[in-house]
Amino acid sequence: MNRRRxxxxxxxxxxxxxxxxxxxxxSDSAAAIRAGWQRFLPANHGLSLDLTPIKRPLxxxxxxxxxxSYAVLFEEATEPPGSSGYNHEKRPGVFxxxxxxxxxxxxxxxxxxxxxxxxxxxxxxxxxxxxxDFKIFIPRTEYHCVRCGGHQGHVFDDGPAPTHxxxxxxxxxxxxxxxxx
Ligand SMILES: [Zn+2]
Numbered sequence: 001m002n003r004r005r006x007x008x009x010x011x012x013x014x015x016x017x018x019x020x021x022x023x024x025x026x027s028d029s030a031a032a033i034r035a036g037w038q039r040f041l042p043a044n045h046g047l048s049l050d051l052t053p054i055k056r057p058l059x060x061x062x063x064x065x066x067x068x069s070y071a072v073l074f075e076e077a078t079e080p081p082g083s084s085g086y087n088h089e090k091r092p093g094v095f096x097x098x099x100x101x102x103x104x105x106x107x108x109x110x111x112x113x114x115x116x117x118x119x120x121x122x123x124x125x126x127x128x129x130x131x132x133d134f135k136i137f138i139p140r141t142e143y144h145c146v147r148c149g150g151h152q153g154h155v156f157d158d159g160p161a162p163t164h165x166x167x168x169x170x171x172x173x174x175x176x177x178x179x180x181x
Pocket of ligand 1: 097098099100101102145146147148149150
């Protein structure tokens with residue numbers, strides 16, 4: 001092997017090692033963000049974190065929720081883009097399911113996607129479940145609250161680092177609880 005080719009190979013190895021380390025850092029930071037979600041709960045929040053599914057007649061949810069929230073959560077409607085005040089919410093805290101109050105995202109997971117819907121690059125582990133949906137021509141991944149089954153939004157793979165996920169959520173399906181009151 002000539003010297004020039006050998007140097008190029010050593011250089012390539014260095015770049016690959018650096019990229020591998022960067023990928024490991026990114027997955028470490030995503031895991032830490034998910035694992036540390038409870039740091040964003042308000043003191044004395046009183047929320048139940050029990051994941052046992054709630055069986056409740058739809059008419060009871062309908063009687064309790066605002067019409068636009070019910071339409072998204074239990075009829076899979078989509079709110080108009082740009083309509084949610086949560087697009088601009090930047091305080092530390094947690095976003096809970098508007099129906100059953102299960103925490104779904106933290107402020108640390110939120111990013112500005114420019115889509116007009118509150119967007120997150122990760123979610124609280126085990127609190128959302130996904131399902132393929134074919135409502136529009138392109139197949140999408142729908143997600144919903146594991147406790148009440150309420151529809152929240154769709155998840156895509158074009159989000160930012162460290163996960164490259166984009167959880168595109170309806171603001172009316174959430175309630176924000178600021179950590180510091
Ligand atoms: Zn729920």
